[in-house]
Amino acid sequence: MRIPCPFCGPRDITEFAYHGDATLTRPAPGDAAMHDYVYLRDNPTGVHREHWYHSAGCHAWLTVTRNVSTHEIVGAEMAHKEAS
Amino acid sequence: MRKEYGCVLDLTQISAFAGLRPVGSGRGLIVRERIGLALATVMVRKGRTAALAAAVKEQFDIALPAGPHGSGSDSTSFLGTGPGRWLVTHDARTPGFVDSLSRKLEGLASVVDQSDAYGVLRLSGPSILEVLAKGVAIDLSAPAFPAGSVAATVVAHIGVTLWKVDETPTIHVAVARSYAGSFLHWLETSAAIYGMIME
Numbered sequence: 001m002r003i004p005c006p007f008c009g010p011r012d013i014t015e016f017a018y019h020g021d022a023t024l025t026r027p028a029p030g031d032a033a034m035h036d037y038v039y040l041r042d043n044p045t046g047v048h049r050e051h052w053y054h055s056a057g058c059h060a061w062l063t064v065t066r067n068v069s070t071h072e073i074v075g076a077e078m079a080h081k082e083a084s
Numbered sequence: 085m086r087k088e089y090g091c092v093l094d095l096t097q098i099s100a101f102a103g104l105r106p107v108g109s110g111r112g113l114i115v116r117e118r119i120g121l122a123l124a125t126v127m128v129r130k131g132r133t134a135a136l137a138a139a140v141k142e143q144f145d146i147a148l149p150a151g152p153h154g155s156g157s158d159s160t161s162f163l164g165t166g167p168g169r170w171l172v173t174h175d176a177r178t179p180g181f182v183d184s185l186s187r188k189l190e191g192l193a194s195v196v197d198q199s200d201a202y203g204v205l206r207l208s209g210p211s212i213l214e215v216l217a218k219g220v221a222i223d224l225s226a227p228a229f230p231a232g233s234v235a236a237t238v239v240a241h242i243g244v245t246l247w248k249v250d251e252t253p254t255i256h257v258a259v260a261r262s263y264a265g266s267f268l269h270w271l272e273t274s275a276a277i278y279g280m281i282m283e
Contacts, residue, residue: 007167008152008235012221015238056238058152058166078167 004076007058015056022049022063022079045069051079100203100264104282112211112278115271118256122174122181123198126162126189133168136192143188152234154247163234163247171198171245171258202245203264205271208254211278216246216255218274226251240270 001013021041027033046069052062061079066072101117128136137148146156149164156162163171174181186195207216216224219239223229224246234247244267245258259267272280 008237009222011237014221056243057236059169059236060167080167 001071001073003052003054003062003064003073005054005057005060005062006076006078007060008054011054011057015054016062017053017055019051019053019061022051047074052076100259100261101205101268103265103268106279106281107272108276108279110211110279111281112209113207113215113271113275113280114209114283115280116206116283118175118204118206120175120177121199121204122172122178123202123204123258124172124174124182124185125165125196125198126170126172126185127194127196128168129192129194132192136189139189139192149234152236153232154234154249155232158249161247163245165234165236165245173204201261202258203261203267204256204258206254206256206283208252208283209278209281211275212253212255215271215275215278219270220244220246224248224253224255226253239267242267242270 002010003013003016004010024037027037046067047065048068049063049065052064054060054062062076063079064076065074067074097120099117099119104115104117126136140146140148140162144156144160144162146160146162148162148170149155152164154161154163158173159176160174161172163173165171172185174185178184182195182197182199189195213224216239220235220237222235222237224235229235229248231248231251231253234245236243236245238244242259242263246255248255257267
């Protein structure tokens with residue numbers, strides 16, 4: 001599996017660390033939704049958006065669009081707007 | 085000179101690749117350690133990329149690369165190693181280079197001295213690409229990785245920064261100094277069949 005890093009180009013999956021669901025938004029502190037944000041996860045099929053960290057390359061956080069059924073990587077972009 | 089109470093008055097420069105020695109019988113890989121380099125990481129401050137590029141142009145007459153590319157020369161180069169981050173190499177033996185770099189980029193970027201953090205090798209020779217292909221998972225041949233390209237990647241689980249300076253090809257590689265011995269072990273083993281010599 002390869003991830004097309006927007007900075008480095010296509011790189012082997014072993015250069016990256018997986019960090020989970022990129023579709024969540026952190027709620028305000030003290031909000032009752034914090035429990036769900038921290039602990040509850042959907043188990044989707046098909047195309048999903050997730051965070052990956054290019055730990056052995058450019059050290060950028062990426063938002064990767066991946067089909068979790070086929071493992072096809074549909075795309076990758078910088079998680080941080082200013083970095084892209 | 086007498087040392088008192090463990091106070092070290094004289095520091096000796098010890099090369100990171102002091103164990104470098106010829107391997108095998110051929111001349112497939114030619115290696116030279118770049119000794120005495122000044123190295124620094126430069127990380128741009130928020131929203132100051134354009135101002136940093138202008139300052140680098142004015143102070144060094146170097147076009148700050150936006151992607152994984154290098155600008156400059158062996159004397160002074162800016163190597164793009166990540167978004168908003170560069171590895172600066174300086175080989176002109178200017179005393180206090182990193183301090184002066186830090187002052188020149190004041191307010192625009194964070195400058196951290198890495199001179200004693202990396203060992204740097206200059207690699208060339210007819211078998212260089214075959215040797216590196218044994219550990220580098222990216223294509224280093226000319227169309228995919230032309231002169232001026234920079235890559236931060238791993239070799240045998242060891243983080244490396246590679247940059248190609250010409251199409252001979254000549255490739256420079258920076259390795260964290262504490263991993264220099266392990267990297268050299270990989271390099272010697274991989275180059276043995278082609279032969280490795282010191283320049």
